[in-house]
Amino acid sequence: MALDLHEMEKKWQDYWKGEGIYKFDVKSKKPVYSIDTPPPTVSGTMHMGHAFAFTQQDFVARYKKMAGFNVFHPFGFDNNGLATALMVEKKKGIKSKDYSRDEFIKIVLKGTEEEEKRMRAAFESIGMSIDWFLLYRTIDDLARKTAQYSFLDLHRQGRLYQKDAPTMWCPSCATAIAQAELQDREEESSFVYIKFETTDGEKIEIATTRPELMPACVAMHVHPDDKRYKKFIGKKVKIPFTGGRTVKVFANRDVDPEFGTGAVYHCTFGDLDDVEWILETNLPIIEIINKDGTFNEKAGILKGLRTGEARKKIIGELKKSGHLVKQEPIKHVVNVHERCKTPIEILTAKQWFVRYLDLKDEFIAKGSLLKWVPSYMKKRLDNWVNGLKWDWNISRQRHYGVPFPVWYCRKCGSVIVANEKDLPVDPLKDRPKGKCKCGSNEFVGEKDTLDTWFTSSLTPQINCKWVSDQKFFQKMFPMDLRPQGHDIIALWAFNTIVKALFHQKQMPWKTISINGWILDPEGKKMSKSLGNVIKPEDMVQKYSADSLRYWASLPILGEDVPFMEKELVAGKKFITKMLNAARFVSMATKGVKAGKIDKKKLLAEDKAILSRLNRLIKESTEAFERFEVSKAINPTRNFFWLEFADFYIEEVKTRVYNKKDESGKAAATVLEEVMWKCLLLLSPFLPHTTEEIAQQHFKKRLQGKSIHLEEWPKADKGMIDENAEEIGELINVVIAEMRKQKTASKKPLNTPVKKAAVVVPSLEKFKQAEDAIKRTMAVEEIEAKEGKELVVELQF
C-alpha cells in the first residue's frame, strides 16, 4: 500500500478546516449537544494525557454529531495561572510586578500566541473535531468579566465574607494557598524534647518538630486520662525567652499519650490541629511569622530569621539554657505547597471566602443528579465534600490573575464592589463610580487576585456566554457533557458544580465523564524528571493519528493505562486492513447500486453477515449512549476483521468475480452495505481513514461533503436472524477446520479438494451451509454425517 498515511491525514484535516465541517451552527434546528472541554494550560505542548483524554472526548463528539445533534465542541486555553505567568516572564525576561495588571495580561495574551498556535496544530493533528471559532482563554476579557460577575452575584447572595483567618500560606511564594494546593511530603526532621517548668516549679516535658514556634506557644495539651499529667491540668507553664509569659495546661482528648512525651505544646500555628484547638480554647493568636516568611518582633530572639534558621538558633539557645532534653531524628509528613515544595505555614490574613460549608449535604445530593461515567467516580466527590473543613478561600496574593472587582473606602473601610456594567475592572487602575456612603471618594483597590479555580469553575458559563448573550445562554445552559480527569474531581468538577448551584440553581451539565491517566509502560507517572515522557507527536509521526486514536479508544473509561506502543502497531495494521478491504470491495462492487439489497436473492452467508452487522450496529450504538467507547469500537473491529474480512469476503469472492449472475450481484450489494456501515461505525474513531475510503470509494453514498456529516446507522431489526447466524457460524467453523487441514498438509488454501467428509451436529443445518463451504474452499463434493463432534477430512 503506497498511501502515505501522514499525507492522507493532513489532506483531510485541511479539507475539514476549509469546509468548516465541525462548525457549530447557531441557527440549526437540531438539538444541541454541548461539551465543556477542559482548557489545557498554554504550555505549548500536547502531552500524551491530553491526546488520550481529548480523543476520547472527540469520539463522543463525533458520534453525537452523527446521531443528529448540533454539536457544540469548543476549546479553551488556560492562561490564568502561575505557570503561565512564569512562562511568559521567563520567555520575555521580564517581571510581572513591573507592569500594571492590565498590561501584563495583555503581554500574556500576546506572549502565548505562539504556544497556542503550536497546541492548536497539535490538537488538529490528532483529528479533533473542535470548532475553533469557539475558542476562549481563561484570562481574556470574557473570562475576567464572567469571573467578576460571579463574584458580584455571590456578593449579592451574601455568600461572600472577609475574614482575618488562619490561612495556609506559602512563605516562599508569599501567597495564601488552598487545601487543594497542598501536597504531602515525607521529611527527615528532628524531634526535639523540651523541658518546661510550671509556676510552682514542676517539670513537664514535650516533644515537637517545630521548636522555633515556641514564642507563639499559647497552651499545653495533655490527655485527660493520662496519669502522668493529670496533676498538670489547669496549671501554668513558663515559656522560655518570652519575658516570663505563661500558658495554661488543657485536657484534650485529641492528644495521643503514646506519641512523644504525651504532652503537646500548642503554637499558633504549627499545623492544622493547632487551628482547630485555637477555635476550641478561644485563646489569643500570637503571630510570629511575616507574610514573607521571616519572623517578626513577637518572635523575640528569632526576629528576622526564617523557619530553618530559627529552628537552629532556638535549639542552640535551649541547649544553653538547659531546657533541651534530647533530639531524635524523625521522619514525618509535612504539608508543602505543590508548586514550590516549600512547607506551608499557617498565618492570618484578611481573605475573601465563599461560604459553602453549610451546603455540604446539598452538594452531595445534587451530585447524584449527574450521570457519572464511570459511576463509581461520584464517590470521589462525596469523599471530598465530606472531608471539607473550611469555606472556600478565593483570595490569592498574586499580581497576575483576575482581580477582585472590589475597593475599600479609605475613610470608613466599607467594601465597594464594581458595577456590573463596568466589568471587567482592575481596581488598581479603575475607580468606583460615585462616592462611598460615608461621603469619601478615596478608595483603595483590592490588590489580591481570585483563585484560578474561581474562574475555571465557570467554564460552562463562559462557553454559554452568561455575561454577554442571555438568549444564547438560555439555549445552551446547562451543558451536556463535562469530560475531565479524575485527579481534579475535587477541584474542577466540584467548584464548577458549586458555582452553577449558586448562580443558576442547577447542575452545570447532565453528564460528567472521567478519564484516567496515561502512565509510562511500567505504570509510573510520566514526568520530565523521570525522563519517561512519550510525546504524542512522535507516535503520530511513527504510526499516524488514527493509530493513536485507535489506541486511545481501547481502555475502559476512567482507568489509568500504561502506554503501550504495540496498541499503535495494532492500530496501524487495522487501518491498513481497512484500506485493503475497501479496495477489494470497491473493485468487487463496481457498477452495483449502493444500498439496494434484495432480500430474496440473499444466500445463507449474506443473511448471516447482515444479521451480524445489524446486531453490531445496535450494540455499538448502545455502548456510545452509555459513553463506553471501547465497547463501541471493539466489537466493530472484531466484526470487521474477524468476520467480514477473514470469512465473508473469502466466502463471496468466487461469487463476485462472476458478477453477471444474480448471486454475484447480491453478494456485491452486501459487501457494499457492510463496508459502508462499518465505515460509519468506525468514523468517530478513525476519522481520516474512513474519510479517505468514503471519498475514494463511496462517493455515491455520501450525502454531504464528509463522512462525518453522515447519519449514524440504524439497526434494521428485520435483518437480525438468529437462525441465519447459526448457519453462518457453521460455515465459518467448517471453513476454519478445512483451512487447518490444508495448512497441515502444506497446501495453499486455494488447492482444490475432490471430496470432503464431514461430521456435523445437524445435517439439516449443514445443507444450508454446504454451498458456501464448497465455493470458498474449492470442494467438489461433500459427504456429511450427523454426530456430536465436528470432524472434517479432505481428499485432494
Added chain:
RNA sequence: GGACCCGUAGUCUAAUGGCUGAUGACGUCGCUCUCACACAGCGAAGGUAGCCGGUUCGAUUCCGGCCGGGUCCACCA
C-alpha cells in the same frame, strides 16, 4: 486511619452465573508470495482466571476476608 479502583497466557486486554473453544492484540514458532492485503494470509504453542472461604445444582463472573499494585482524602505535636 477513611474511601475507591485494579489483579485473566511472555506482555496488554475482552466478554461472561453454566455450551471441557475464556476473546482479541502484540510477541514467539511453523506453513503459504492464494488474483484486497507479505505493513499480509492461514495455522501452532502458551492460562490450575492473585489466594482463601461463602452463596449456588454450577463462579473467572456474585458476596466476604486476605495478599499484591495503584489513586484520592485525612493525618500525631
